[in-house]
Structures are given as C-alpha cells and as structure tokens.
Amino acid sequence: MPELPEVETTCRGIAPYVEGQQVHSVIVRQAKLRWPIPLSLYELEGKKILSVTRCAKYILLQSTHGCVILHLGMSGSLRIIDASLAPEKHDHIDIVFSTGKAIRLRDPRRFGAVLWTQDNPLEHKLLSKLGLDPLSDAFTAKFLYKISRKRRVSVKQFIMNAQVVVGVGNIYASESLFMAGISPKRVAGNISLARYQKLVDSIKIVLASAIEQGGTTLRGFIQVEGKPGYFQQQLNVYARAGEKCNTCNTLIKKITQGQRSSFYCPLCQK
DNA sequence: AAAGACACCTGTCCGC
DNA sequence: TGCGGACAGGTGTCTT
Structure with missing residues (x-):
C-alpha cells in the first residue's frame, strides 16, 4: 500500500x-482490523465532516464532535461510491453521507485501522511521537544530519523510521536513495551534511512527483475514483532486481535490511 | 535509548 | 492443475 x-x-x-x-x-x-473498530465510531452518525487532513500516513476526518483516525495499512484503499453499491469481499467499512454517497474502505490484509477520538487527534498516542513531514520546510539536511549522529542503523532504515521522518516507505526510500546516489547500506551516523542535503532534496522531489502521478500501483492499489496510480512507470530501482540501471546499465541489486527488501544500483549509489 | 525480531492477515506468484 | 513456500507498499510491541 x-x-x-x-x-x-x-x-x-x-x-x-x-x-x-x-x-x-x-x-x-x-x-477486526489492526485494532477492533471501537463502538464509539458510531458517534460519528449525524455529525458533519469539517475537514479531511493527512498527518503522516494517517487520514483524519474531523467532525463537529470528534475525529476519525484512519490508516490504510499495507493493502487498504478508500473509494467514493454510491451507498447502494453492493460491497465486495474485503469492503469492511462504509461511512454513508446524506448525499447518498459513501466512503468505502477496502483492506484485504486488514492491517489498516479506523479509530475515533473526542480529543485533539494530534495528541493521540499513535500520532504524538511522529517525526517531521518530509514535505514540510522543517525537514532539512541539517535536521537529518543532527539527529543521525551516533546512529549506527543503515540510512535506508533511518529514513523509514517514522520517529525521524514520516511517510517514506519502502518504495520511495529506495527511489530517493537512488536519486541521491547514496547506498542504502551506508551508516546513518556517518553521512555528511552535503549528502543529506542531496537526500532531502531527493525525498521531496520523489514524493511530490509521485503525488502528481497519483501514487504507485503495484498490486491493485486504486485511487478514489478506482483508477491506478502511475508512478511505477518511473521507478528506477524498486522491484527491478536483476534489471539494468536506467543510468549506467549495471544490474540492480536486491538486499534485505530490517526484514524489508531494498533495491539499489551498486555503481550509481555509493 | 537504539536496534532487531516478531506479530498481525490475505492474496499472488513461482517452482516443482 | 495443485500445492508449498516466499513475498508484498506498515508499524506497534516486545526483547536484547
């Protein structure tokens, strides 16, 4: 997802x-999603939705009295449908509006979550300790450099750590490191400020570009209107093990880091 | 405090 | 065609 x-x-x-x-x-x-859907979610009925916002990878539906905290996990997607449309196998939740339209959550693996809070959602346990948003101005090379000193973890795992920076998942971590010319195996604490500058620039470019393309669809991820995202057409390394690097023709390598796959070009990334 | 392993769950794909 | 195993876009929790 x-x-x-x-x-x-x-x-x-x-x-x-x-x-x-x-x-x-x-x-x-x-x-039965990642956590049981709370009965208090029904308090949403009759309320008006004031805003839809994103915090890290959480979607917040702020209503007049309480807020829905929604996470798509690995396989979740939301669609806008006519409420009368028959649900399919993994269509777990509908939020139906007085217009006759509904938000429908589909999530085969059920790693997603739907929670409800009456408090400030940003103070919720799941959201309160998150790192910076990569698209914010606060996310800078200086920031990464500073908090990475003495960290022995690989740079790839470091930028996937949501306590550091949110939203950089397995695809875009590999893609950003490729664009920055940095090996995913590099130790986070040993990377120079100049190279972090390159990495920060790359992360912002890769994410913004992927948003423009409607995201990446590998295994059936669909957008709200049911269309796929198109960013996978410009993936340089992710899921391309054994294929030629688009820059230098060297074969793309796949390794495991922190129990996740990483992809990189051994010549372009040092 | 940091890092690593494991858990949750279903679908798909690949090799035999 | 069927079956077993590996793997998949995430992240909280527990253990070292």
Whole structure:
C-alpha cells in the first residue's frame, strides 16, 4: 500500500465528497482490523465532516464532535461510491453521507485501522511521537544530519523510521536513495551534511512527483475514483532486481535490511 | 535509548 | 492443475 503519496492522493480524492457533508450512517461489516473498530465510531452518525487532513500516513476526518483516525495499512484503499453499491469481499467499512454517497474502505490484509477520538487527534498516542513531514520546510539536511549522529542503523532504515521522518516507505526510500546516489547500506551516523542535503532534496522531489502521478500501483492499489496510480512507470530501482540501471546499465541489486527488501544500483549509489 | 525480531492477515506468484 | 513456500507498499510491541 500506501506510502505518503498514495495517502495524500486519497485525501485529495475524497475531500470534495466529504467536507461539509452530514454523516448519515456508519456500516461496519468487519470489525477486526489492526485494532477492533471501537463502538464509539458510531458517534460519528449525524455529525458533519469539517475537514479531511493527512498527518503522516494517517487520514483524519474531523467532525463537529470528534475525529476519525484512519490508516490504510499495507493493502487498504478508500473509494467514493454510491451507498447502494453492493460491497465486495474485503469492503469492511462504509461511512454513508446524506448525499447518498459513501466512503468505502477496502483492506484485504486488514492491517489498516479506523479509530475515533473526542480529543485533539494530534495528541493521540499513535500520532504524538511522529517525526517531521518530509514535505514540510522543517525537514532539512541539517535536521537529518543532527539527529543521525551516533546512529549506527543503515540510512535506508533511518529514513523509514517514522520517529525521524514520516511517510517514506519502502518504495520511495529506495527511489530517493537512488536519486541521491547514496547506498542504502551506508551508516546513518556517518553521512555528511552535503549528502543529506542531496537526500532531502531527493525525498521531496520523489514524493511530490509521485503525488502528481497519483501514487504507485503495484498490486491493485486504486485511487478514489478506482483508477491506478502511475508512478511505477518511473521507478528506477524498486522491484527491478536483476534489471539494468536506467543510468549506467549495471544490474540492480536486491538486499534485505530490517526484514524489508531494498533495491539499489551498486555503481550509481555509493 | 537504539536496534532487531516478531506479530498481525490475505492474496499472488513461482517452482516443482 | 495443485500445492508449498516466499513475498508484498506498515508499524506497534516486545526483547536484547
């Protein structure tokens, strides 16, 4: 699923159908997601949605009295549908509006989450300790350089650490490191400020570009209107093990780091 | 405090 | 065609 660009694309897609709308009903067909769907979610019924925002990879639906905290996990997606449309196998939750439209959550693996809070969602346990948003001005080379000193973890795992920077998942971590010319195996604490500058620039470019393309679709990820994202057409290394580097024709390598696959060009990335 | 292993769950793909 | 195993875009929690 969803890394930051897919979540951002999803937010933008649902916002026009959701903001300012009255919730008619909440339908839960499968309550066993990552955490059980709380019964308090039904408090959303009758409320009006004020805003749709993204915080890290969480989608926040702020209503007049309480906020839905939604996460798509590995395989989740949201669509806007007519509420009368028959649900399919993994369509677990609908939020139905008085307009007759509904948000429908589909999530085969059920690593996603739907929670409800009456408090400030940013103070929620899941959100309060998150690192910087990579698209914010606060996310700078100086920041990465400073907090990486004495860290012995690989740079790839470091930029995937949500306590450092949020939203850089497995695809865009590999892609950003390729663009920056940095090996994913480099130790985070040994990287120079100048190279972190290159990395920060690359992360921002890769993510912004992926958002423009509607995200990456590898295994059926769909956007709100049911279309796929198109960024996979410009992946340089991710899922390309054994293929030729687009820059130098060297074969792309695949290694395992922190139990996740990493892809890189051994010649372009040092 | 940091790093690593493991957990959650289903679908798909590849080799035999 | 069927079956077993590896693998998949995430992240909280527990153990070293």
